[in-house]
Amino acid sequence: MDNLADDPAVSLGALRAILGALPMAVILVDAQERVILANAAARVLLGEGIEGRVLSAVLRHPAFVAAIEETLAEGRASDVRVTLPDKGGETHLAVRSAAIPAPAAGQAGGAAGGRAALVSFEDMTALEQSVSMRRDFVANVSHELRTPLTALVGFIETLRGAARDDPAARERFLGIMEREAGRMIRLVSDLLSLSRVEAEERRRPADRVEVAALLRSVMASHRDPAAAAGVALTLDAPDGPVTLRADADQLVQVFHNLIENALKYGASGGAVTICLTRIEREPVLRGPAVEIAVTDRGEGIDPLHLPRLTERFYRVDTHRSREKGGTGLGLAIVKHIVNRHRGRLRIDSEIGKGSTFRVILPAG
Ligand SMILES: Nc1ncnc2c1ncn2[C@@H]1O[C@H](COP(=O)(O)OP(=O)(O)OP(=O)(O)O)[C@@H](O)[C@H]1O
Ligand SMILES: [Mg+2]
Missing domain, CATH: 1.10.287.130 (Signal transduction histidine kinase, dimerisation/phosphotransfer (DHp) domain)
Known part of the structure; x- marks a missing residue:
């Protein structure tokens, strides 16, 4: 900043109102390196009681403190990257420190003299x-x-x-x-x-789909592989039609992938069951729903793998999946399609007992 003396200083109160309206975290630091103002976002990021503290107590990060000291001493803007440890990860911040005329403490503004550093944090x-x-x-x-x-x-x-x-x-x-x-x-x-x-994830599907008939047709396309693997493939469905607002082609993909997996990884159990049920009120979806559970009695999956199973390319046993021609994308596709339908995918599995993949779709 070249001509601080010529600029009338803004009052602290006015500055508080302006910074309070910004979504990003911003603090104001005076020449004594004390935080004289922190907007709501900054208090969330750096802690409630930061106003009045010295800079080095707010964020113990040498490059951060040095950047602001440089702004205060020379009036130059400076940028610094700060990485903070966070619960379960890291927060990466782009910090910019810029000089402004030090605000006047009173309401009216006026000349306060000196320089302050306006520090903004971009997440x-x-x-x-x-x-x-x-x-x-x-x-x-x-x-x-x-x-x-x-x-x-x-x-x-x-x-x-x-x-x-x-x-x-x-x-x-x-x-x-x-x-x-x-x-x-x-x-x-x-x-x-x-x-x-x-x-298409944000576009809600619009077709009316009869789920029982759809399941029967997907099962028909797996009849030969099931027979070859010695697996009895059965459907347990209520009488009468079960209709949903859904994308028929995508639901075919979902159940194709789940049945294919059950046959590929769960064939040793000799049976794969598909169970279709209506739910009057699903607590998480907060309304009527339809559940389709694909259950095998195969080897099961170690609970360790369950949270990552729907990630792209994630496989429990990469070598074996490749051998069977798998790409590790099947469940990632399932997950995205279920999300698009505002549904849920739940996986229960026990080593030695088998696995159940449950697709729950809103029927409202
Ligand atoms: N029913 C199941 N029983 C045991 N393990 C399973 C079952 N379903 C999936 N898995 C495990 O989850 C992994 C990921 O499944 P996913 O369908 O995403 O990929 P894939 O079957 O390996 O390949 P792709 O589906 O693309 O052909 C599989 O590699 C397998 O290890
Ligand atoms: Mg698969």
Whole structure:
């Protein structure tokens, strides 16, 4: 700031009203490095009783204190990044300190002389998280694609060289290549369907869907794999139609994924049951609902994994899931579709006993 003396100082009261109207955390620090004003957001961020405290007691962070000292001494604005430990994570703050004429204590304003530092805090946590999520996501996708691509390149080389005149080996390698290419196609189409669901997440579905008939048709498409795995696939549904406002194609995807998982990971139990029930009043959804539970009696899932099961690419046993052609996106898609329907997904599982995946959809 070049000409502090020429600017009439604002009164502290006026400044309090202005800063109080801002959504971001802002404090005002006087030349003695004391906090003379903190708006509501700043008191939430830094603690209720911060007005009147010295700066170093408010936030013990050397770079933060140094930035404000620089502003107070030289009138220069300065920016600093501060990371605070937070319950279960970190809060990332972009802090800007800028010089303003020190406010007059009285109501009328007027010349107070000297300089104060107006310090604002921008919470960058959500942004940092989304940047790191995107980074992880790209790394995961690249990794998932690189494995089958490396295999394909290797087999192409072998087919051109060592296996050139060996029809039996050629057949076998072509079979593997077909499988790897199929895996990439599945991965890409799962990613596309995930991004389509995400794009529509705010739009509520409008079709009227009869759930029992929908479940029967999804089950029909799994009849052969179920028989091959020695699993009895049964539906337990009330008499008469059960209709919902839903996106039929997306519900097909949900139950396709859940039944496929039950058959893939829970076949050892020999039975997969789908149970459709009407609920008069669902406490969490606060109204009538429909519950569809897909239960297997297979090996179950360690409770340790349950909170992360619906994350993209998360698998309990990566090797085994890959072997079965899985991409680890099935439950992430399920979760997004259920969210779009304003429903809930609940997972109960016990090692050695099996798992139940419950989809609860509002029927209001
Ligand atoms: N019924 C189940 N019993 C035991 N484990 C399960 C069951 N359903 C899912 N899992 C575990 O959860 C993981 C994530 O499931 P998800 O459907 O998201 O991915 P996937 O089946 O591996 O791949 P994809 O569905 O994309 O083909 C699976 O890898 C598996 O380890
Ligand atoms: Mg799956």
